[in-house]
Amino acid sequence: MRDFIQFFLLCVEAFFIIYMIGYSSFLFLSVTVGSSDLYAAKRRNLLKNELGNDYYVPVSVLVPAHNEEVTIEATVRSLLALDYKLYEIIVVDDGSTDGTTQVLRDAFRMRRIDRPIQRRIPCQMEEEVYESREWKVPITLVRKQNGGKADALNMGINAASYPYFLCMDADSVLQHDSLEKIVRPVLEDPKVVAVGGTVRPCNGAEIENGRVVRYRMPRKLLPCMQVLEYDRSFLASRILFDRFNGNIIISGAFGLFLKSVVIAAGGYDSTTMGEDMELAVKLHVYCRENGRPYRIRYVTDAVCWTQVPERLGDLCKQRRRWHIGLFQSMMKYRGIMANPRYGAVSFVSYFYFLLYELFSPYIEVFGVLTTLLAFAVDLINVPFMVLFFGIYVVYAALLSLTAFFARVHTVDLRLYPSDLLKAVGLCVAEVSCLRFIMAWVRMTALIGYRRKKHTWGRIERQRIQIK
């Protein structure tokens, strides 16, 4: 029996070494590529290697909302402050039971209108449509039967007048120049069908007219750790994947799409929880299957500020949703796996998400359990285990800090010394504690997921610090 356990543990050890080498190499490569890319972008901007502001691509900004009476007015006001000329705002109230519609009607003097909406993608029926022309750009509010976020976005696409649409969350704020920056790839390359922007936590930031006037790390520890986590994931993988058109996720909080291609591909899938990832993968599949040349881009300097959960319960709920969404997308498009037709999207992006995102919680918890088993049968070198864990923590913390500083310096944010101390201290806590809690949450996410598939993820909203 002991021999068998020894053999089993040997196999596990070999597996984990390969797994760790793969993961650390990927992280290393992505953070170095990401950092150098940010510095190159800063240099390019200094030397005016950018398209000017005059090439306006018409964009419909879609804001799906469900029970967002606390934040929706601030969100729409921030959209009116964008440095862009040719856009419209469409808020889709997905059957809110609070005063979301009333808040918007009062704040923006919206009037009910009988607007025919061309239903090019299936979605729930509209109940009321309101419009206002008194502002810088037209604002439309579509109140519809509840059908989930994806369904609300489909309604927004149907109501959109312009050839490009931008989706965002109702609790997010776009930086004043974000629209101008996110359309640049479209002008740079006519093949671009979708562009993902950078999402940053706004907890702790003070935003005035879409400009960050004061940036502090959030007061609470949990959002602080998420700041580090967001920096690492956005800086790291997305920039690297962008190099080979391999991004298979565009955050639902901030993404620009070519409407005609999205409609041709069937729009958002309202039966999945991760509608943002599902759409990005669907676009890859649609374009490749139909032989359409395409690019899905990611831009670092188009920024959307979003609220991250401040309570552990909310964070767990959010991550559970994300994991279920990931699972559904990966399963739905499993045909991509090891499919030469998809090239790097299959062999790099898909495998990365499969091994290091979808399976990682199971692998990590399995690792902890086998460590306990080895400990129980006295087959573990405890000092080596502690050393190895120490190396892992320091290495991951270093990567987080590298991403954090690269981001801070390249977007001209000034940090306070206390923020630096927080970043240094919490990157260790994030890697050694939060990560394992999230691993457990993600591992248990799939239990009973079918029951939750049409719901909106609710987290406690705070009023965003907008002036």
Added chain:
Amino acid sequence: MGAEVLLYGYGLVCLSMLAFNLLYSLHLRSDDRRRRRRTEGLRRRVDAQLERLRETRVGAPPPVQVSHLTWTSRCLARVNYLLAFDRLLDEQDQSDSTFQEYIRQLQPVLLYLATVYLRREETQAAYYCHFLARHQLQRHMEMDQIQQVVLSFLRRDSLYCKVNALKALCSFGSPDILADALQELSREESAQLHEKVVTEALLTYTGDRAALIELLWARFDRFSLRLQRAVLDYIRFCSGAWGRPMAQILRDPARNKELRFSAIRYFGRYPDEGARQLLLDFVRDRDPLRWEYAAISASALARYPGQEVVDALLRAMHSPNWYVRYNASTSLEAHGLTYEEMLEVLAGDDRYAREMLSYRLESRRLEEQAAAAAAERQKGVAVGV
């Protein structure tokens, strides 16, 4: 043990990156100071030359010192100094004749720098073109030689280099060189500029636009489709004197549909009796595959008077296509029909047409209310003042 070593190696590189970040942060803090210092250094030297030119304004101006030109050539070959010089030029009074004379005499330096930056990496090359475009050097000099060099910048891979070089040529280039530039840009199918970018650049051209358009027509078929669209859009924004060649494009079914759409838009902006029948034919066409022609023509017919047009637009209100109905309703409004009248004409006839008309009616009311509210606010402000 191998994994451990690899991790140590990676960690070391990350540590170096972290150190680089910190050093870079310190470097950034002093960057502004350094740039100011460079600008001041340049200003002292340029001011001395301007003073020299001013002192002897009577008669022929003396040349700028050769030593200054030599020093400037050497100095501005470094991109950080070119940035500082860019900043310095921004601060100068561009209309001052002495300053213009100074810039005129700097022409050989700029030509030399063009050959230097042409060999530099893409970002620096693009910046040099940006520099040339920004300071509108056409006002100061005949730039024949430099035009040819800037044309070579279009062959670089960088998109920004191409865009900035095109802008520079629009700033001081001749119609011939611009037509050459578009031909050059048409060569690489894979690296085509967006038509909006090209149109916007062409719109900044300050020379003889009629001569430019004539040349662009003459070489039209040598441009790529994307650039042909850009040229047609440019012509539409510039002048209504090109109805004949536009009509040829509109009539030619072998032409790409995007070009024909551009021609329809042109005739929407500049009504032409010769195009009327063709536009009416497009609007009357019920082939669902040709709905785009119908929709754009419905919009273009807004400026064509006559009962025949109104009848065609009213018929278009029954089109199964949403866009055709929407554009037709807007054009009917431009023809002076109120939506109430149109609703009467179409009453009970077609639900989709009725819905669209009633939506347009309500939209119009909203727009009028918004305009009234804005006027009210304006009045309030005036009274307050």
